[in-house]
Amino acid sequence: MRITKKLSALSLVAILMIFTLMAGCSKESASSDSKGKTSDSGKENSGFKLGEDELEYTMYGHYDWYTMPKWGEDIASKWIKENKKVNVVPVSSGGNAAQKFNTMIVANDLPDVIWMDRGPDVDKLREADMLVPLDEYIEKYPNLKEWAGESTLNMLRAEDGHIYQFPNWYTSQPNGNSGYVVNEKMYKELGSPKLETTDDLYAYLKQIKEKYPDIVPYEPGQGDGLDILYSAFGEDHTTAFVGMRAVPKGDKLTSIFADPVYKESMLYISKLFREKLISQDALTQTSDQVKEKVMTGKFAVYAGSSPTVNSNLADSILRAEDPDAGLKMVWPFHKEGLDKEKIWTGSWSQLGWNVSVITKAAKNPEAIFAFLDWYTGPEGQRHIFWGPEGLYWEGTHSIEGIDEAPVFTDKFVTDVAERDKLMETTDPLQWTGNTVYIDKSKTEFELSLPEEQQNWATRYQSQITWKTQYNTTEFVNLSPMPDSEEGLIEQRIHDIYDEAHAKAVHAKSDADVIKILEEAEKSAQAVGYDKLLEFKTNKWKENLAKMNGN
DSSP states (O other): OOSSOOOOOOHHHHHHHHHHHHHHOOOOOTTTTTOOOOOOOOOOOOOOOOBBBOEEEEEEOOOOOOOOOOOTTSSHHHHHHHHSSSEEOOOOTOHHHHHHHHHHHTTTTTOEEEEEOOHHHHHHHHTTOOOOOOOHHHHHHHHHHHHHHHHHHHHTOOSSOBOOOOESSBOOOOOOEEEEEHHHHHHHHHOOOOBHHHHHHHHHHHHHHOOOOTTTEEEOOHHHHHHHHHHHSSOOOTTHHHHTTEETTEEEEETTOOOOHHHHHHHHHHHHHHHHOOOOTTTTTTTHHHHHHOOOOOEEEESSSSSSSHHHHHHHHHHHHHHTTOEEEOOBHHHSSGGGOOOEEEEOTTTTTEEEEEBBBOOOHHHHHHHHHHHHHHHHHHHHHHOOOOOOOEEEEOOOOTEEEEEEEEHHOOHHHHHHHHHHHHHGGGGSSSSSHHHHHHHHHHHOGGGGGHHHHHHHHHHHHHGGGEEOGGGSOOOOOTSSHHHHHHHHHHHHHHHHHHHHHHTTSHHHHHHHHHHHHHHHHHTTTHHHHHHHHHHHHHHHHHHHHH
C-alpha cells in the first residue's frame, strides 16, 4: 500500500527537533530504577533482574506486511511471559508503515521499541535525539558483545560513535534461505528432467502448463521470486544489487537499468509472463495467497527470498497426505555457459537482517536491553525457537563452537508437523536472532539423522542455500538521509524503478522491454542518478575501510 499524503522532508525535520526538546525534558535516566543481575552465565552486575522484576514494553514493527502475533498465546512466548515476567505489547503499522511512523513522531507517541531496517529511518530518529545509546548496556550484559563481536558492533556505530541498534540474525558465517523449490510429485510424473539452466527451466514450465493447466508453473511469491532470476544471468550478480538499484563495476557503482544482466533477466521474466508461465498476479498477491498455493501444492516451481518458511511446513503436510508428494530445493538456475558456482540467489552480511532500537519513550531502557540481550543468548534462543524445555529439547551440551547447544528429544524427530507449526508461529517473534547459535545447534543434530528424518529447511540450508548466498557486508547502509538531496533523488529512482519493472514484466514484446529500460535510464539520469551513485560509491568505500580496520 502507498501513502497518499506525506509530510515534506523539511517540515518533518522541524517537527522532530521540536519533539526532541519536549522528549528530553521528560525521560527518566536509563538506570534510575534498575538493579540486580541478568545473564545466561549468572554473572553479577547492577542491572535489571530478568525473571524477578516485571517488564512490559510496547513494540512497533516498521513494515507494511508485519503483524505481531499476540505475545503469550504460543507455548514459547507464554513460557517467557510467565517465567521471565516479560510482556511485549504490539503496535501495528495498520498496513501503512511510512504513514504510521510519521504519525507517531508528529504526535510524540513513540513506542518503547521499533523493529526496523537499518538505514535512513534509524538515522532520522538518532539525529532527532529520540534513541537510547546502547554502549553502556553492551558492556554490562554479556550476550550481544560475545556473539556479535567487535567487528559487527563497529559496523553498527553511528557517526557520533555510539551504537543505537540491536541487530537481528547477525552472523560470522553464511546464512540465508533464498532459492528455488520444486514440487516433487509433478516433477517425478514428468520423468525428473534436468533442471539446471534457464533453458531447462523454461522447457519444464512449458511442460507443466500443458499437462497441469490448473497449476501455477512458476510461483514468484510477492515478486521476490522474479528478482531471484536476475542472479541466473550473471556470475557474482546477487539480487542485492537489484535492491540497491546499483551494480558494482570496477571501483564504482553503476546504473541497474544499464546493467546487461538486469536487461537479460527482464527479457526472460517478461517472456515467461507473456506465456502465462508465471503467476499473473505476482506483483499484487498477498502473502496469504502465496502461502495457500504452497501449502496445497498448486505450483511447480516456487522461488523467493525465503521460500523455506512456507515450504518447510508444506512439505510435511503434502507428504502426510500423499507419500509420493513433497517438495525439494534445487541448485540455482544459471544461463548456459556460466559457472553455476558463481550464481547467488541471495545475500548475507555479518550485520544480518534488521534491528531493534530503544526509543527515549521507554521508562526503563536498560530493562528492555537486558531482555533483548537474554533473548539473543543461548537460553533465549532455545526457548523462542524450539519452545520450553522438555518438549523438543532437554538440557544442553557442548558442540564445536557452542557450549550450550540444546540436546534435542525424540519428539523433535517424531513430531515433525507440530514442531514445524511451532517454529512457523514463533518466526515473527524472533527479533534478535543469533544465526551462529541457531544454525550450528540445529545443523549438528540434523545432519546426524537419516535424511528422511532431517528437518526439511535445515537439510537444504546446509546443502544449497547457505552455499549460494553472497557476502554483501561491504554494501550495507548505502542509502542517504531521505531529506537530503541524494535522498530525494533515491526516492525518485525507486519510483522510476517500480514503474519500469512493472511495465517490463507486463511488456508485450522483447522490443518493448528494451524500450522501457532505456526510457527508465533516461528518466533516472534526468533526476540525478549519477549523483546518487557517486554518494553510494563513497559509502561503499567507507564500509571497505571499516572492514579493513581503518
